[in-house]
Amino acid sequence: MRIDLSPTSWGRVIAVTIAGTAVCIAAAFFVDSYNFPLLSPDALWRAQMTDLLLPLVLAGSFFFFLMFKMRQLAVAQKALSIVAATDSLTAVFNRGAFSMLVEAYLDQARSQAVVDAGAFLIVDADHFKTINDRLGHDCGDQALKLIAKTIKGQLRGADIVGRIGGEEFAVFLPGADASQSWLAAEGIRR
Numbered sequence: 001m002r003i004d005l006s007p008t009s010w011g012r013v014i015a016v017t018i019a020g021t022a023v024c025i026a027a028a029f030f031v032d033s034y035n036f037p038l039l040s041p042d043a044l045w046r047a048q049m050t051d052l053l054l055p056l057v058l059a060g061s062f063f064f065f066l067m068f069k070m071r072q073l074a075v076a077q078k079a080l081s082i083v084a085a086t087d088s089l090t091a092v093f094n095r096g097a098f099s100m101l102v103e104a105y106l107d108q109a110r111s112q113a114v115v116d117a118g119a120f121l122i123v124d125a126d127h128f129k130t131i132n133d134r135l136g137h138d139c140g141d142q143a144l145k146l147i148a149k150t151i152k153g154q155l156r157g158a159d160i161v162g163r164i165g166g167e168e169f170a171v172f173l174p175g176a177d178a179s180q181s182w183l184a185a186e187g188i189r190r
Helices: 010-032 041-085 095-110 128-135 137-153 178-189
Strands: 118-124 160-163 168-174
Touching (some): 010 041, 041 095, 095 160, 137 160, 137 178, 168 178
Antiparallel strands (some): 160 168
16 A cells, blocks of 8 residues: 655655654654663653653644645645636636646657647637627626537547637647547537
């Protein structure tokens, strides 16, 4: 069994708490060990219990609190990065996140000797202004959500979709050849 040590996991909190506390206990015993030969058996027992219990209580609590707070920060940072990268209406990547992901893929592809095919699609909802003008913005919002859902339904796992403008979406199909790209475009168009 492998323990998840990612910044958002409880495994990391527990592992660092145990390891940090163990190091503190070992350090206490090491530092106090120079006094052990000079102590009576009763005083030696008290010194060893102090070396064990004091770091156990103080360091254990400290490391748990510290790692708990670090986990909370990691969870909040992860949630904020998702919010920052996602279009709030359609739940697809926003323009900035979409551009960053595509650029990262293209930079990686440039460094390879053999580059896979790929495609870039632009989806523009024709006459969208008419929907907003005649039926209202709530209906227009529902239409945008439906368009995004339709696009996502036609994509493979590695494909990326983003809302790049009001009613404009971009789709990046890494590794897709011409026939796969055409099928994806036709699936979205219908």
